[in-house]
Amino acid sequence: MSQKEDINIERAGRLDTATLSDALDKLGIAGQCYRIQARGEGFAMAGRAFTLQYGPAANPPGTVGDYIDDVPPGSVLVLDNGGRDNATVWGDILTEIAHRRGIAGTVIDGVCRDVALCRKLGYPVFSKGHWMRTGKDRVQVEATNVPVNIGDARVQPGDIVRGDADGVVVIPREHEAAVLDTAEAVERAEESIREAVRGGMRLDEARRQFRYHQLQTKGA
Incomplete structure (x- = not known):
């Protein structure tokens, strides 16, 4: 990552999502992630997207979450589970490892579980909700670092993702300076x-x- 890109993440982190949303509107960019909200009070993050695309589990089923050791520190994990609210793709093991590895946060188009640990550790998780049922044998990772959709916003690998108490916005890499x-x-x-x-x-x-x-x- 270049020094300029590092500076842009810092700039995004100093701006709240409401202000960034206004800027996106002014420039005609749809970067607001609809209904994606923080799972804990005070959660905030800024970093570049590392994306995952989920789909229905095959027979035999594939894995839900063995990618974590390949995610660079400082990244925001962006998990497109198609808005599913009946199967989770994030829980306490991933939270603990992500927190230990210095990952900036996790955004899910769907639900997570084990929110008590992310709140205890202060690890930022943003999703459409939380529920306890596992995604194991229900969904699986289909692709890594591909364009995904989070709350009707398109996210590409390397885009800046900013989250705070008001929700999550995505800043496309090609437009981030503007x-x-x-x-x-x-x-x-x-x-x-x-x-x-x-x-x-x-x-x-x-x-x-x-x-x-x-x-x-x-x-x-």
């Missing part, structure tokens, strides 16, 4: 509005002065 520049401009404008209001300016006047209503508008 998204981060735009998000930082949005953040500066919103802070200027807050400062102006603290100084006694009316909110509508502050919003007009700092072009608040154009912040999220595509092409504005």
